[in-house]
Amino acid sequence: METLEEKIDARPMTIPGFGRALRSEEMVINMGPQHPSTHGVLRLELIVDGEIVVDAIPHIGYLHRCFEKHAEHMTNYQQVIPYCDRMDYVAAMNAEFGYVVACEKLLNIKVPERVEYIRVIMAEFQRIASHLIAIGTYGMDIGAFTPFLFCMRDREAILDIFEQTCGARLLYNYMWIGGLSHDVPADFAEKVKRFCKMFRGTIKELNNLLSYNKIFVERTANVGVLPADVAINYGASGPVLRGSGVKFDLRKNDPYSVYDKLEFEIPTGKGLKGTTGDCWDRYMVRVDEMEQSVNIIEQAVDKLPPGDVQSAIPKRIRPDAGEVYVRTETPKGEIGYYVVADGTASPFRVKVRPPCFVNLAVLPAISRGAMISDVIAILGSVDIVLGEVDR
Amino acid sequence: MKEFLIDILQNEILVYVLMAAVPLVWIIPFALFAVWWERKISAHMQDRLGPMRTGGWHGWAQTIADILKLIQKEDIIPAAADRKLFNLAPYVVFVGSFAAYAAIPFSAAYVGSEINIGLFYILAVSSFVVVGLLMAGWASNNKWSLFGAMRAAAQIVSYEIPVALSLLAVVMIVGTFDLQEINRAQSGYFWNWFVFQKFPLLFVAATIYFVASLAEVNRTPFDIPEAESELVAGYHTEYGGMKFALLFLAEYANMFAVSAIAATVFFGGWNSPFGDFMSGPVWGLFWFISKGMAFIFVHMWLRWTLPRLRVDQLMYVGWKVLIPFSFVIVLGVGFWVMLAR
Numbered sequence: 001m002e003t004l005e006e007k008i009d010a011r012p013m014t015i016p017g018f019g020r021a022l023r024s025e026e027m028v029i030n031m032g033p034q035h036p037s038t039h040g041v042l043r044l045e046l047i048v049d050g051e052i053v054v055d056a057i058p059h060i061g062y063l064h065r066c067f068e069k070h071a072e073h074m075t076n077y078q079q080v081i082p083y084c085d086r087m088d089y090v091a092a093m094n095a096e097f098g099y100v101v102a103c104e105k106l107l108n109i110k111v112p113e114r115v116e117y118i119r120v121i122m123a124e125f126q127r128i129a130s131h132l133i134a135i136g137t138y139g140m141d142i143g144a145f146t147p148f149l150f151c152m153r154d155r156e157a158i159l160d161i162f163e164q165t166c167g168a169r170l171l172y173n174y175m176w177i178g179g180l181s182h183d184v185p186a187d188f189a190e191k192v193k194r195f196c197k198m199f200r201g202t203i204k205e206l207n208n209l210l211s212y213n214k215i216f217v218e219r220t221a222n223v224g225v226l227p228a229d230v231a232i233n234y235g236a237s238g239p240v241l242r243g244s245g246v247k248f249d250l251r252k253n254d255p256y257s258v259y260d261k262l263e264f265e266i267p268t269g270k271g272l273k274g275t276t277g278d279c280w281d282r283y284m285v286r287v288d289e290m291e292q293s294v295n296i297i298e299q300a301v302d303k304l305p306p307g308d309v310q311s312a313i314p315k316r317i318r319p320d321a322g323e324v325y326v327r328t329e330t331p332k333g334e335i336g337y338y339v340v341a342d343g344t345a346s347p348f349r350v351k352v353r354p355p356c357f358v359n360l361a362v363l364p365a366i367s368r369g370a371m372i373s374d375v376i377a378i379l380g381s382v383d384i385v386l387g388e389v390d391r
Numbered sequence: 392m393k394e395f396l397i398d399i400l401q402n403e404i405l406v407y408v409l410m411a412a413v414p415l416v417w418i419i420p421f422a423l424f425a426v427w428w429e430r431k432i433s434a435h436m437q438d439r440l441g442p443m444r445t446g447g448w449h450g451w452a453q454t455i456a457d458i459l460k461l462i463q464k465e466d467i468i469p470a471a472a473d474r475k476l477f478n479l480a481p482y483v484v485f486v487g488s489f490a491a492y493a494a495i496p497f498s499a500a501y502v503g504s505e506i507n508i509g510l511f512y513i514l515a516v517s518s519f520v521v522v523g524l525l526m527a528g529w530a531s532n533n534k535w536s537l538f539g540a541m542r543a544a545a546q547i548v549s550y551e552i553p554v555a556l557s558l559l560a561v562v563m564i565v566g567t568f569d570l571q572e573i574n575r576a577q578s579g580y581f582w583n584w585f586v587f588q589k590f591p592l593l594f595v596a597a598t599i600y601f602v603a604s605l606a607e608v609n610r611t612p613f614d615i616p617e618a619e620s621e622l623v624a625g626y627h628t629e630y631g632g633m634k635f636a637l638l639f640l641a642e643y644a645n646m647f648a649v650s651a652i653a654a655t656v657f658f659g660g661w662n663s664p665f666g667d668f669m670s671g672p673v674w675g676l677f678w679f680i681s682k683g684m685a686f687i688f689v690h691m692w693l694r695w696t697l698p699r700l701r702v703d704q705l706m707y708v709g710w711k712v713l714i715p716f717s718f719v720i721v722l723g724v725g726f727w728v729m730l731a732r
Contacts, residue, residue, distance in 0.1 A: 209696075
């Protein structure tokens with residue numbers, strides 16, 4: 001076992017312009033787990049040469065909560081849903097969406113159209129809410145405080161709609177296997193439309209305040225460039241993959257629920273301010289996605305059929321022995337549920353393929369040679385939630 | 392004012408102590424007010440209300456309560472810190488910013504010390520702050536603090552050059568470093584202020600001074616030494632209680648100092664903008680403080696609007712944009728003054 005010093009000595013200096021002649025001693029600093037910009041309890045071990053990062057090693061596991069063990073020990077399938085909520089706690093709707101779709105496939109249930117449409121509306125609302133947090137905290141990482149508060153204000157409106165529907169604001173337990181816990185309130189359509197109208201304006205405001213701000217562009221364009229082939233090799237998904245210019249979105253490429261009946265586009269990074277796949281592209285993909293989500297919500301509300309949201313809920317959830325893998329698109333990327341049933345009332349195993357965990361793996365590859373401030377920008381643009389990374 | 396006080400009190404030493412205490416009496420209420428004001432401004436810019444409860448009307452007593460809390464805190468010194476330097480640093484920082492007030496002319500009747508190299512003195516002593524910041528960062532024995540201190544030193548030293556050069560343009564016109572003399576040269580209506588003189592040379596000089604002074608007091612978009620999202624809190628990460636309050640106080644004192652210099656050198660100082668209307672020593676104090684506060688408002692406005700630059704971009708702005716431009720201004724003003732003579 002070689003010591004850290006030996007490791008550092010053995011590492012060749014590869015930063016252009018800082019050749020061997022200038023070699024000096026590197027410093028190891030810990031970023032996190034208590035650091036304002038690691039978005040939770042991520043610990044980054046940074047090996048720095050002055051302000052330049054030679055290597056960044058993420059250490060995870062500070063928020064490990066034994067999701068798989070919990071899932072095995074539940075007395076029925078339904079009880080796993082609250083644990084799904086607690087993985088990506090800022091996008092709980094999307095996480096439970098994937099799980100219920102997986103269980104319904106295992107049970108071979110066809111859920112009513114109304115349930116599907118409400119699920120899509122809720123999932124898209126949650127996507128906007130999650131992106132608002134991502135964008136707001138990203139602005140804060142770069143040093144702009146005000147956009148964060150503006151984003152939280154708009155997110156509040158979405159949470160109010162959630163609260164009116166199911167009583168919860170963060171962890172909903174709203175989507176049940178075969179249905180929903182509550183139907184939407186009577187004035188739902190009107191409220192949703194009012195929000196959509198208001199929100200298009202605030203996206204413009206956000207763009208003026210942050211997205212096209214000269215300093216913001218300087219800080220994020222050409223920083224942390226993730227080429228498309230590297231993104232694919234690492235298995236990145238969601239805005240991180242699309243920011244690199246790869247047009248891949250499960251809502252289009254492998255449609256589930258009623259996404260194939262709705263019109264929307266998949267925004268990708270085009271390198272408008274710098275190189276394709278830089279931090280600004282990843283950021284802008286999120287902004288554009290929020291606009292597309294508003295489109296989806298408006299269409300879904302218009303198409304919302306009448307009916308009962310609990311008619312398809314099975315009396316007894318006891319699937320035959322078998323296994324299923326279902327993947328859906330969360331705001332962070334592709335979430336996969338691998339559910340194994342053994343014929344009893346509780347799942348034999350629930351394995352999750354979390355998008356944040358996979359996206360985080362890209363971080364060291366694009367952080368080498370950047371500055372400490374850039375590492376913050378890169379980490380923010382990858383947008384991780386530690387609850388999902390560690391599970 | 393000095394002669395007047397000596398006349399009344401018949402004790403020269405007591406008068407000197409009183410004269411020296413005036414800026415201190417100003418700094419503390421100002422800092423209390425400015426912290427509250429900044430919280431209110433940021434809150435209203437962000438669709439919030441800010442402090443609303445403490446003290447009743449719009450939470451006016453919030454900072455007083457904060458200070459009382461900070462006084463009661465345990466004075467923690469990290470085990471691995473250099474105790475002597477760690478304890479000394481906040482005082483050095485505060486002394487640096489307080490010393491600058493000695494030569495700032497608050498009104499026609501009051502300036503702590505009427506020396507004929509006032510501007511030069513202020514530029515010199517305000518550099519003293521860097522020493523304190525480096526001490527704080529180094530003595531904390533914390534890598535993040537060290538980063539903050541190194542950044543602060545590099546930044547403040549670099550930005551002192553454009554600050555000095557842009558002020559030099561005015562000094563070349565007036566022909567003295569005496570701040571009261573500079574004030575008197577701008578008396579009359581507001582078009583006599585130096586910011587509107589030799590158009591556009593001094594206007595650009597004022598802009599350069601304002602941008603560079605933002606960097607000198609570590610305000611956004613140049614707040615990289617304390618960059619909370621990067622360096623946790625920079626050089627004052629390890630400080631708590633009253634020592635932290637002192638560093639904070641020095642920051643606000645510095646903010647007013649640079650604003651006061653901008654007001655004095657470019658915006659007429661204690662002169663009324665309307666000639667003889669509302670002018671005189673007491674009105675002078677009013678105009679001087681209003682002008683300083685206006686600049687502080689702009690500081691706060693920028694802080695809650697703009698993101699933060701990166702270290703190398705900051706150096707680029709300093710060395711490749713501000714310094715060449717200020718050299719051009721100095722040359723231009725020099726030629727103008729020579730040819731107009």
